[in-house]
Amino acid sequence: MIGRAGKPATRRPAIQLKVKTILNQIQPHAGFVFHDMRLCGRRGRPERIEITVRAHAGMARRCSQCQRAVPGYDRLEEREWRHIPLWGLETWFRYAPHRVACPEHGVVVEYIPWNEGKRRLTTAMMGFLARWARRLSWRETAEAFQVSWEAVYRSVEWLVHWGLAHRELRGVESIGVDEIHWGHGLRANNFLTVIYQIDAHCRRLLWVGRRRTQATLRRGLKALGPEVVKGLRFICSDMWQPYLQVMAVQAGQALHVLDRFHITMHLNQAVDQVRRAESSRLQAAGKATAQQLKHTRWPLLRRGNRVRGRARQKLNALLASKLQTARAWELKETFSHFWKYRSVTWAGAFLDYWSYRAMRSRLEPMKKVARMLRTHEPLLLNWFRAKGEISSGAVEGLNNKIRVVTRRSYGFRTYQAMEIALYHTLGRLPEPESTHRYC
Numbered sequence: 001m002i003g004r005a006g007k008p009a010t011r012r013p014a015i016q017l018k019v020k021t022i023l024n025q026i027q028p029h030a031g032f033v034f035h036d037m038r039l040c041g042r043r044g045r046p047e048r049i050e051i052t053v054r055a056h057a058g059m060a061r062r063c064s065q066c067q068r069a070v071p072g073y074d075r076l077e078e079r080e081w082r083h084i085p086l087w088g089l090e091t092w093f094r095y096a097p098h099r100v101a102c103p104e105h106g107v108v109v110e111y112i113p114w115n116e117g118k119r120r121l122t123t124a125m126m127g128f129l130a131r132w133a134r135r136l137s138w139r140e141t142a143e144a145f146q147v148s149w150e151a152v153y154r155s156v157e158w159l160v161h162w163g164l165a166h167r168e169l170r171g172v173e174s175i176g177v178d179e180i181h182w183g184h185g186l187r188a189n190n191f192l193t194v195i196y197q198i199d200a201h202c203r204r205l206l207w208v209g210r211r212r213t214q215a216t217l218r219r220g221l222k223a224l225g226p227e228v229v230k231g232l233r234f235i236c237s238d239m240w241q242p243y244l245q246v247m248a249v250q251a252g253q254a255l256h257v258l259d260r261f262h263i264t265m266h267l268n269q270a271v272d273q274v275r276r277a278e279s280s281r282l283q284a285a286g287k288a289t290a291q292q293l294k295h296t297r298w299p300l301l302r303r304g305n306r307v308r309g310r311a312r313q314k315l316n317a318l319l320a321s322k323l324q325t326a327r328a329w330e331l332k333e334t335f336s337h338f339w340k341y342r343s344v345t346w347a348g349a350f351l352d353y354w355s356y357r358a359m360r361s362r363l364e365p366m367k368k369v370a371r372m373l374r375t376h377e378p379l380l381l382n383w384f385r386a387k388g389e390i391s392s393g394a395v396e397g398l399n400n401k402i403r404v405v406t407r408r409s410y411g412f413r414t415y416q417a418m419e420i421a422l423y424h425t426l427g428r429l430p431e432p433e434s435t436h437r438y439c
């Protein structure tokens with residue numbers, strides 16, 4: 001081996017690169033050979049790459065149903081599959097499939113490793129598009145790789161179905177059940193029921209379904225299977241009656257915990273109701289104090305010690321007033337002490353004290369929350385029994401991620417597409433193993 005200046009080369013020679021060699025290195029298909037590759041174009045401009053695949057002459061064909069080696073039968077016409085683009089050019093596999101005569105399955109199409117049913121994309125291409133569709137919107141993915149939106153959707157769907165069929169549900173001990181609003185309007189179909197796994201070692205979306213009725217949740221639990229439901233130790237949810245009832249019947253062994261984040265939400269809503277009612281009453285009466293309530297919505301809803309700056313001054317002035325809103329806010333803030341208790345008994349005593357004050361506040365929204373908390377006192381106190389076992393922020397965190405998916409313009413045309421997108425981004429689903437990871 002002679003180097004440039006006639007001296008022996010010290011470096012190993014690089015592999016002489018043929019595209020066929022690359023394909024054989026990164027994506028060999030046993031029983032098939034890459035026969036030839038063509039760069040097709042018009043007027044000297046390359047447009048697409050065609051890779052013709054042939055059956056390996058020395059190897060038996062396999063049955064697509066059982067993958068056993070079986071005798072050939074006949075050949076079908078050549079088909080095309082869209083593959084991952086090379087150098088930004090559309091790339092196609094061309095192959096004329098054989099039919100085989102399987103003793104068990106009769107005359108069927110042979111097993112083709114890059115093929116999935118009647119799809120026009122190779123499995124590698126579907127995996128490629130689906131992975132990109134997690135980083136980009138589906139529309140952007142379609143544009144970037146010059147395929148249709150539908151092709152991206154079908155690819156994600158394929159990966160999700162594969163993942164759902166192969167996922168492991170053993171070891172699920174804590175779940176969160178919640179409702180999510182979706183789309184416009186408040187019709188029954190605008191709500192989704194979601195079931196999350198909220199164990200410390202794994203947080204993911206387990207199931208999503210339309211509506212928020214008992215039937216919805218029963219469907220979800222059925223999908224998870226009786227083994228999972230019977231193995232549950234903790235369930236975290238809001239005080240939504242249909243969920244409470246179904247859970248009590250189907251997973252009575254689990255400790256049902258009312259989620260802190262939901263209770264805070266109810267308290268915030270009550271404060272806001274008081275503020276709105278008071279604000280319109282004062283304005284109607286032409287009182288100057290109406291000014292004090294302007295632009296106070298967000299400072300009132302935040303946790304008290306997190307309000308700073310000018311908002312803080314405004315809040316302080318409001319609190320010094322004799323307004324109903326100030327009293328409602330004070331009740332809400334006092335309730336945050338509840339979560340700091342360690343003993344169930346003391347937490348229970350605090351709850352009694354707080355409800356007593358709320359009931360005497362003459363603020364109807366606050367009284368309503370107090371009544372609700374009292375009704376669910378045992379479930380509320382379960383929070384202390386489960387302390388340290390479940391994270392109170394898990395459901396909230398997953399809800400926020402769901403909103404990112406449902407709100408971002410992914411161009412979902414149907415509910416089904418959105419459901420697929422949710423499993424795809426939050427399901428932590430397994431993926432089929434491939435010989436090469438293209439992205």
Ligand SMILES: [Zn+2]
Pocket residue numbers: 063064065066067068102103104105106
């Ligand atoms: Zn077979």
